[in-house]
Amino acid sequence: MLPRKHDLFFYPCDQCHESMEPNPDIRPLNAMHDSTLEHGRGRIWCLSCHDLENRNYLKTLLDELVDIDEAYLVCGGCHANRQKDWVFGAHGKRIANWQGDRTLYNCTHCHDPHSPAIKARAPQPAPPVRAGLELKHGIDHEKTAIWESQEEHDEQ
Amino acid sequence: MTVIRFVIDGFREMFRGPREYWIWLMTLSVIVLFGAWRYSEQLTSGLVVTGMSDQVSWGFYISNFAFLVGIAAAAVLLVIPAYIFDRKDIKDVVLVGEGMAVAAVTMAILFVIADLGRPDRLWHMIPGIGRFHWPVSLLAWDVLVLSVYFLLNLAIPFYVLYSHYRGKEPSFRLYFPFVVIAMFWAISIHTVTAFLFSANPARPFWHTSLLGPRFIASAFASGPALIIITLQIVRKVTSYHVSQSVIDLLAIIMTFALQISLFFVGAELFTDFYNEGAHAASIHYLFLGLGGFDSLRSWIWFALALNMIALVILMIHPLRRKTLTLNIACVLTFIGIWIEKGMGLVIPGFVPTPLGEIFEYVPTSVELSVAAAIWALGILIFTLLAKAVIAIEQGKLRHHAKDVKYSS
Amino acid sequence: MNHDGGKFDEARRRFLRGLGMATATAAAQPAWGGETFQDAFADFFQKDYRRMSTEEINAALERIERKAKSRYEVEIDCQNTPPQPGVVYGYAINISRCKGYRDCVHACVKENNLGRDSQMQYIRVLQLDQGDFNLEHSDHYYEPETVPVEGKHYLPIQCMQCDDPPCVKACPVEATWMEPDGIVVVDYDWCIGCRYCMAACPYWARHFNWTVPEIPAEEMNTNTHYLGNRPRPRGVVEKCHFCIHRTRKGQQPACMEACPTGSRIFGNLLDPDSEIRYVLANKQVFRLKEDLGTEPKFWYFSD
Secondary structure, eight states: OOOOGGGOTTOSTHHHHTTSOOOOSOOOOOOSSOOOOOSSTTSOOHHHHBOSSOTTEEEOTTOOEEEGGGTHHHHHHHOHHHHHHHHHTSSSOEESBSSSSOEEOOHHHHSBTTBOSOOOBOOOOOOOOOTTOOOOOOOOOOOOOHHHHHHHHHHO | OHHHHHHHHHHHHHTOOOHHHHHHHHHHHHHHHHHHHHHHHHHHHOGGGSSOOSSSOOOHHHHHHHHHHHHHHTTHHHHIIIIISOOHHHHHHHHHHHHHHHHHHHHHHHHHHHHOSOGGGGGGGSBTTBOOOTTTOHHHHHHHHHHHHHHHHHHHHHHHHHHHHTTOOOOHHHHHHHHHHHHHHHHHHHHHHHHHHHTOTTOTTTOOTTHHHHHHHHHHHHHHHHHHHHHHHHHHHSOOOOOHHHHHHHHHHHHHHHHHHHHHHHHHHHHHHHTOOGGGHHHHHHHHOBTTBOTTHHHHHHHHHHHHHHHHHHHSHHHHHSHHHHHHHHHHHHHHHHHHHTHHHHGGGGSSOTTSOOOOOOOOHHHHHHHHHHHHHHHHHHHHHHHHHHHHHTTOSOOOGGGOOOOO | OOOOTHHHHHHHHHHHHHHHHHHHHHHHSEEETTEEHHHHHHHHTOOOGGGOOHHHHHHHHHHHHHHHHHHHOOOOEEEOOOOOTTOOEEEEEETTTOOOOOHHHHHHHHHTTOOTTTTOOSOEEEEEETTOOOGGGOBSSOOOSSBSOTTEEEEEEOOOOOSSOHHHHHOTTOOEEEOTTSOEEEOTTTOOOOOHHHHHOTTOOOEEOSSOOOOOGGGOOOEEETTTTSOOOTTOEEOOOTTHHHHTTTBOOHHHHHOTTOOEEEEETTOTTSHHHHHHHHSOOBOTTGGGOOOOSEEEEOO
């Protein structure tokens, strides 16, 4: 599994938080680093995953400390099925070898935990046609859903 | 040896004739050479000079191939009445028909070779030193049956003509078994060609059991059409006797075949359009256009109209018996079936692609030139063969033992 | 008859010797379309892959490397890695993860030395409306600002490596066949370019070199396989080969490596603990055109 620590700009979190008083109250936060949470639609907040006292660590639902490189243990607390798929290879990115030792991408490689939805991006170019030929665009289908044409039917 | 003399005399006869004959040969040769020159472009740059693409990967060449195999098969329509029913009038012209079969098979094979990406690797098909994927590959079957048909239609006339050349009658017991084989073989070449297309469930337009019968029916309409025209030309430019009863018989066969052929078209249209599903996309594209693309639509309706007009003419007895109207029907049938069985068969098989894409095909000038050259070469071969055949059959070319000279 | 005695014979011997040397030199010059005459001669008479002896295959590999040097000015390494025993490859794509980026398409182009000018692509991604699985309604040429477009879903299609491949049946010279590890391969030096296999394929997976593939020298992948991504000639058919030069060494195919969303799953169908077997056992998988009986080794699922 590929580690994440070296990808995290602010790690280790202790650098700043050592000097700050821990505050367990649930409240809206604004901070030096981006702390908007687009995850869970208000059902979780920072200390759902981050440990209050040990800022370099995350924690599970049962308050077990989790190293940042093993963040999947935290994700799996709520997303158990997805985690199982990830362990067995049906979810997530793996690189290098299909045989022998596998190289897995951590959850947080693809999903920013503070905004896990995959963002839209530009696609790579459309396929070309054979050299010397031109692509002609046809007429797009009038694709109406069955229920839309059904309403027209009923109105008649 | 006499047989060498026969071949030499035959060739000399082919290249001897009046001025009009030489102008005809020269004209055809010019077309052949022009096409050969354009083919060299294809050899240098690759098939990119054609209009084919990954989407429509077979085009004008294979269209002509499919049509010509039908013409070749139709020679059997003369063979059966001549040898099985012993009709003297047909027997007089059967060799001309077999000459046409040889020319048609040659053209068909040349169209396939012209279509190949690597014609330099043709030897890969030779069994033993290459790998011939027979009996699994339908294309291997087609190569096999066409080659044998070619040899049969060369060997049987060769023997008959050689006998006549020596002033003898050919031994019936010797050649008749081959004639029987050739009869069944003629049906097989066209059925195998149909199966080559219909074997592919990937292409719903072709994947119909009706394709084999459609091929035979349209071959038996377009073949006689060509033979009727050709025999009249032979009758006109040579003094060779072509009995009107031959023309009559062929015209009747053509009428029945065209009726059946058009019935089959109707059956296809009903089956595909009554409950139209995705498998009908190709026929929809052909007859009605699809997604705004309709480059074949006018062609197929035109072809259908030609065939229907021809059928009306043929079904009216006085019109079928009149030379002018019969010839019009023949020309209309020939062109109509060439369109329907050529581009009208091959291209819609690729539109839409198995992934639902509509990409159209237009033949380029290279394809048209090479095709014209192959047709010209076929007509040239037929002309030369007919020239020799007629000379022998008219008794003008005979082996004269006493003329044999020895070089000093 | 002229008998000039010794002087004539001497002159004749010298002439013939010079002629012999000139011929040998000409044969060794790279004049025959960039190849030496010896190579062109050997190429022409090259046997099909499955009948070549080890020496003949090695000689063919060397010829391929020499040809790549003269045509593209790149030193490539052409190998003939055999299939691994006990391995049959399978592939699955999670179509609810695919966002239509086409990263797989272009990674494949680079990895497999696909012709840029001849515009060859082994993978095609289809954009379909949500709720629609009719391929005839698909858009192959989508180029929106961003993907995924709302209300659309994406379907990448490539060679299915069918277990009962119609293309293998179609080939008149047996230039394409299924290897023991399940990959349907093409012997590019044996293919005659008749394109019957392209007509037979229900997945539009086979593509043709209408012209000589143009590969920029600096982008050439030099790690190649005879049956895979070594530079191909024109006039022959080619297709996805599951990155045979990588997978036979235990590496993932390039398309799987490239996919940013991890939608692609590849592995050994014969290994019950593999990722692909987990997918087949635990997900609602389907295959395209299942009713044609081609038995593709390429599945799709969504979750």
